[in-house]
Amino acid sequence: MPKEVKPISMDLAHRRFCHAGEQRVRRMPGFAEGIKLIKGSALKSPCPPCLAGKGHQLPYVTNKSIRVRPSDSLHIDVWGPISIASKEGETYFMSITDEASRFCWIFLMKAHTDVVKCYQVVESYLLTQIGYQVKSVHGD
Incomplete structure (x- = not known):
């Protein structure tokens, strides 16, 4: 049944x-x-x-008037020392990243004190070759 x-x-x-x-x-x-x-x-x-579930959120409005130019802000990271040295004996690494374009420079260094010298290379390159002035630098 x-x-x-x-x-x-x-x-x-x-x-x-x-x-x-x-x-x-x-x-x-x-x-x-x-x-x-x-x-x-x-x-x-x-x-x-x-x-x-069927609703849609409108996109966030971005302010187009604030435009970040390349080299306005650079971010610096230093790593090391590492246990295995490179072929030339470098045990430190430094990266400099442009926050606008995300372009990155990598430097190998023998000592932690070479940071200033590597930064000056990037800053002078940006100024003389591209014509950009660095406005701010962030690091750890």
Whole structure:
């Protein structure tokens, strides 16, 4: 003897079927046993989870008037000493990254005190070859 199925509303079926659309929910009784909808029922209004899931956020507005030029800000990282020296005996490494273009210079150094000399090479290159003046330097 088959078990009698109690009809459910369209809203309840919509929630139970993972917020499927109304047309899909109406076809469900034909796909599976034990599903029966109340005749004449319909979705009353869009449910809050459906509205939240289908909503779109507007893109954040970026201020185009503030433009960062290359070499406005450089970031310096120094690593070392490392346990294995390079072929020439360098045990320190220094990277200088331009925050606007993400261009990076890498220097090998024998001593930690060579940082100033490597920075001066990059600063003079930017000024003489490209015409950019360094405005700020960040480091650890």
